Amino acid sequence: xxxxxxxxxxxxxxxxxxxxxxxxxxxxxxxxxxxxxxxxxxxxxxxxxxxxxxxxxxxxxxxxxxxxxxxxxxxxxxxxxxxxxxxxxxxxxxxxxxxxxxxxxxxxxxxxxxxxxxxxxxxxxxxxxxxxxxxxxxxxxxxxxxxxxxxxxxxxxxxxxxxxxxxxxxxxxxxxxxxxxxxxxxxxxxxxxxxxxxxxxxxxxxxxxxxxxxxxxxxxxxxxxxxxxxxxxxxxxxxxxxxxxxxxxxxxxxxxxxxxxxxxxxxxxxxxxxxxxxxxxxxxxxxxxxxxxxxxxxxxxxxxxxxxxxxxxxxxxxxxxxxxxxxxxxxxxxxxxxxxxxxxxxxxxxxxxxxxxxxxxxxxxxxxxx
Ligand SMILES: C[S@@+](CC[C@H](N)C(=O)[O-])C[C@H]1O[C@@H](n2cnc3c(N)ncnc32)[C@H](O)[C@@H]1O
Numbered sequence: 001x002x003x004x005x006x007x008x009x010x011x012x013x014x015x016x017x018x019x020x021x022x023x024x025x026x027x028x029x030x031x032x033x034x035x036x037x038x039x040x041x042x043x044x045x046x047x048x049x050x051x052x053x054x055x056x057x058x059x060x061x062x063x064x065x066x067x068x069x070x071x072x073x074x075x076x077x078x079x080x081x082x083x084x085x086x087x088x089x090x091x092x093x094x095x096x097x098x099x100x101x102x103x104x105x106x107x108x109x110x111x112x113x114x115x116x117x118x119x120x121x122x123x124x125x126x127x128x129x130x131x132x133x134x135x136x137x138x139x140x141x142x143x144x145x146x147x148x149x150x151x152x153x154x155x156x157x158x159x160x161x162x163x164x165x166x167x168x169x170x171x172x173x174x175x176x177x178x179x180x181x182x183x184x185x186x187x188x189x190x191x192x193x194x195x196x197x198x199x200x201x202x203x204x205x206x207x208x209x210x211x212x213x214x215x216x217x218x219x220x221x222x223x224x225x226x227x228x229x230x231x232x233x234x235x236x237x238x239x240x241x242x243x244x245x246x247x248x249x250x251x252x253x254x255x256x257x258x259x260x261x262x263x264x265x266x267x268x269x270x271x272x273x274x275x276x277x278x279x280x281x282x283x284x285x286x287x288x289x290x291x292x293x294x295x296x297x298x299x300x301x302x303x304x305x306x307x308x309x310x311x312x313x314x315x316x317x318x319x320x321x322x323x324x325x326x327x328x329x330x331x332x333x334x335x336x337x338x339x340x341x342x343x344x345x346x347x348x349x350x351x352x353x354x355x356x357x358x359x360x361x362x363x364x365x366x367x368x369x370x
Contacts, residue, residue: 040342058304059297060297061301062298070307070311078257082182082209103281104194172199175202176201177202177248177250179250183217202241204239211228226240232269233258241273244274246278250281251284256315256316257315258313259305263325268329276363284322285314288316292306332362337356341353
């Protein structure tokens with residue numbers, strides 16, 4: 001599996017790594033001195049070549065019958081992915097805390113809140129193709145004894161024997177939810193790094209195999225974390241927290257995995273879980289990422305949406321599209337950036353990789369009702 005996940009660039013002056021990396025290519029003759037450069041712009045010819053490549057690989061679409069299969073069995077394709085790869089991809093997320101300082105310790109400036117939200121929204125109440133994946137994930141060991149993760153959130157909550165006004169993490173003062181958490185490559189670094197006693201981390205994925213791997217991780221601690229199975233496109237499933245109670249929602253390479261016409265509703269539902277001033281953090285594939293350029297004819301589902309050889313799907317965003325999705329969901333833009341990295345390939349040729357770094361957030365305070 002090729003790994004185009006962000007690497008650590010040495011910091012300017014030997015200090016802390018700067019946001020989005022700081023190894024800039026000032027002298028083109030030095031391009032082969034390092035295997036990655038930050039913030040490299042394409043020439044007009046390169047941009048035109050990328051556009052041609054996408055036109056070419058989009059010219060033949062996957063048939064309707066297969067498209068339906070990829071949609072209704074999406075969770076099964078991801079289960080198969082995790083059954084094959086388990087948690088075997090290792091890459092430390094050094095960029096997590098530099099690019100998303102909201103996840104680092106000492107972010108909990110909120111006055112101690114009661115467990116209950118200001119208001120409840122309708123969300124409330126407990127209620128190998130692998131090489132085509134252009135990034136890799138952290139590796140975590142796990143034990144073999146598995147908890148009953150096939151049960152719904154409601155069943156898990158009833159097993160916890162909590163009342164209707166209580167929910168996991170209800171006494172926490174800083175609540176983070178990661179959606180599409182996979183095997184916990186973001187969740188565990190947060191739990192390891194952020195020792196705020198008021199922190200509680202929720203994480204979900206629609207792959208039961210992935211959630212099992214999180215729940216059986218040796219560092220999974222139910223007093224600090226709640227992992228559950230959840231399909232972010234399923235409007236009939238509720239989240240295990242009331243509306244308006246989350247400080248941060250994280251989406252890392254997950255929005256791109258869902259069908260584009262379900263994205264807006266998914267983001268809008270999530271937005272309602274944020275407290276006023278809460279943040280939604282997203283990192284995902286950008287348009288013309290080299291992963292997009294590498295797709296072959298016959299793998300395109302719809303514009304800029306493709307299926308990999310293992311049946312998992314991926315969309316490539318523009319900044320404007322993300323801006324519309326987030327602002328329509330009632331969020332105000334804090335930051336929306338493209339991370340442009342030039343990665344030198346083993347063969348010597350080089351390509352540009354773009355990962356969108358869109359940090360768009362701060363839910364507007366609710367309009368007071370008369
Ligand atoms: C590319 S992986 C990223 C995993 C994780 N965020 C990370 O960066 O390690 C995409 C993840 O999204 C999950 N996913 C895809 N569609 C989903 C959906 N509709 N609801 C919940 N999770 C979904 C997949 O199971 C998979 O774990």
